[in-house]
Amino acid sequence: MSNFSDALKSGKFVVTGEIGPPKGINVGPMFEEAEHLRGKVVAINVTDIQSSVMRLSSLAVCIRLKQMGLEPILQMVCRDRNRLALQSDLLGAAMWGIENVLCLTGDHVSLGDHKDAKNVFDLDSVTLLQAASTLMSGKDMAGNALDGAPSFFPGAVVSPASDPVEPQIIKMRSKVEAGAKFFQTQAVYDPKQMDEFMKKVASLNVPVLAGIVLLKSPKMAAFMNENVAGVHVPQELIDEMAAVEKKEYKKKAVEIAARLIKQMKDCCNGVHIMPLGWDALVPSVLEKAGV
Amino acid sequence: MIIQKQKSFEEILKSLEGEKKVFIFGCADCATACKTGGQPELDEMKKKLEEKGFEVTGTYVLDTACLVGEVRQRGREHQQQIDAADSILMLACGTATQTVFDTLNKLTHPGCESLFIGSVQRLGKYVEKCSACGECILEETGGICPVTRCPKGLMNGPCGGYRNGKCEVNSDQDCAWLLIYDRLKARGKLANIEKIRPAKSNRTAGKARSFVWERK
Numbered sequence: 302m303s304n305f306s307d308a309l310k311s312g313k314f315v316v317t318g319e320i321g322p323p324k325g326i327n328v329g330p331m332f333e334e335a336e337h338l339r340g341k342v343v344a345i346n347v348t349d350i351q352s353s354v355m356r357l358s359s360l361a362v363c364i365r366l367k368q369m370g371l372e373p374i375l376q377m378v379c380r381d382r383n384r385l386a387l388q389s390d391l392l393g394a395a396m397w398g399i400e401n402v403l404c405l406t407g408d409h410v411s412l413g414d415h416k417d418a419k420n421v422f423d424l425d426s427v428t429l430l431q432a433a434s435t436l437m438s439g440k441d442m443a444g445n446a447l448d449g450a451p452s453f454f455p456g457a458v459v460s461p462a463s464d465p466v467e468p469q470i471i472k473m474r475s476k477v478e479a480g481a482k483f484f485q486t487q488a489v490y491d492p493k494q495m496d497e498f499m500k501k502v503a504s505l506n507v508p509v510l511a512g513i514v515l516l517k518s519p520k521m522a523a524f525m526n527e528n529v530a531g532v533h534v535p536q537e538l539i540d541e542m543a544a545v546e547k548k549e550y551k552k553k554a555v556e557i558a559a560r561l562i563k564q565m566k567d568c569c570n571g572v573h574i575m576p577l578g579w580d581a582l583v584p585s586v587l588e589k590a591g592v
Numbered sequence: 593m594i595i596q597k598q599k600s601f602e603e604i605l606k607s608l609e610g611e612k613k614v615f616i617f618g619c620a621d622c623a624t625a626c627k628t629g630g631q632p633e634l635d636e637m638k639k640k641l642e643e644k645g646f647e648v649t650g651t652y653v654l655d656t657a658c659l660v661g662e663v664r665q666r667g668r669e670h671q672q673q674i675d676a677a678d679s680i681l682m683l684a685c686g687t688a689t690q691t692v693f694d695t696l697n698k699l700t701h702p703g704c705e706s707l708f709i710g711s712v713q714r715l716g717k718y719v720e721k722c723s724a725c726g727e728c729i730l731e732e733t734g735g736i737c738p739v740t741r742c743p744k745g746l747m748n749g750p751c752g753g754y755r756n757g758k759c760e761v762n763s764d765q766d767c768a769w770l771l772i773y774d775r776l777k778a779r780g781k782l783a784n785i786e787k788i789r790p791a792k793s794n795r796t797a798g799k800a801r802s803f804v805w806e807r808k
Binding site: 428468472478 | 743744745746747748749750751752753754755760761769770773782785786787788790791792794
């Protein structure tokens with residue numbers, strides 16, 4: 302099994318990171334970001350046409366990460382491919398030894414840069430997890446036998462800051478039933494809220510990594526509150542960021558992220574850090590957080 | 593009802609390029625309710641076309657323009673006026689346009705955009721509630737269709753995109769899955785959405801569909 306699944310099984314506090322493929326084939330900067338994460342995180346998510354903005358393939362980047370000796374978590378969304386293509390790409394990932402697969406619904410195309418594209422959503426996050434489980438059992442979704450069954454470590458996402466949160470929890474339960482072995486959350490900034498959420502889902506007995514998005518500026522925080530569903534940055538954090546000079550933002554971002562990790566360390570199984578390009582700061586965040 | 597809007601007059605004029613005489617059909621059902629092809633709209637279109645130098649050989653509001661029998665009969669009754677025209681302008685939905693063209697074998701121009709099967713909230717405000725997918729699940733989802741009212745057509749609960757009860761795609765639109773959740777919760781039926789719904793079959797929604805009664 303993957304190092305990531307072994308780490309979660311061991312009960313250690315697990316850290317994952319994230320990179321986003323570029324629009325184009327200038328992959329140098331992205332792999333430099335990944336290098337900052339080497340040895341600091343167990344595995345690295347690779348986003349799949351994030352925000353519906355057309356980009357280089359997630360699977361292709363995952364293959365390269367693997368060749369570089371870094372462990373990928375392949376993100377797969379349901380927006381762009383029907384069940385034939387999704388199953389086919391899952392088998393393709395398995396052929397390259399990519400086991401960690403994060404199954405998501407995906408943003409609607411109207412949020413991205415190809416607004417006239419067709420939304421597929423033939424499957425949803427739950428049925429995509431089912432598809433991965435079915436393939437592992439040696440069959441495809443139509444019930445036909447596979448010549449060689451793949452092995453996956455499937456996971457999913459959940460938004461603890463959604464209001465109401467109960468529909469998220471109902472769906473989370475379905476995802477576990479469909480085969481999700483781990484969860485990574487949308488960004489959380491309220492440790493108390495995360496703690497309450499973890500109590501509500503304790504009976505599911507599944508590891509949850511709290512999402513950490515580095516706050517880059519007070520403006521970015523306000524933007525997320527306005528525009529990103531399921532994310533709420535408390536005013537105190539925005540004020541804290543606003544109280545320092547612009548050149549100190551990076552230092553503050555590290556300080557806040559490290560503090561959040563410390564505060565949430567006891568309630569969840571790890572953290573998933575989404576540095577949004579500030580990957581170079583991840584080592585100091587982790588050092589400061591003491592993980 | 594088929595919700596529709598008239599094409600712009602410029603677009604209609606472009607479709608009539610090179611022609612001089614036109615016959616106009618409307619429909620007393622959806623097109624009348626949407627004010628695209630009732631008698632007042634036909635009269636107005638006639639006037640505008642005449643101002644542009646066209647001869648309108650006749651106008652008629654069909655009872656139900658998607659009925660082949662109705663179209664055939666009214667076509668016969670207006671045979672001379674239709675024969676005298678270069679083409680028919682159809683001020684009704686796309687089904688009506690094709691029914692007329694196919695039945696009368698006369699060049700028929702679409703005068704409207706068919707938008708969706710909709711519910712009339714009031715005159716001028718229409719919303720889509722059903723996609724005619726052929727596999728109704730309203731019984732389980734509290735009478736709210738996620739196939740239609742969730743922009744992603746999700747079958748197993750909401751995505752993470754709702755904010756203040758609204759959809760990430762359109763902040764004027766309620767999140768369909770939150771509506772389902774609220775309605776089922778109020779009725780003690782949350783169990784309906786706690787079970788996994790398998791991936792939807794797309795066969796019943798495949799184009800082009802037809803339906804023929806089986807002989808008893």
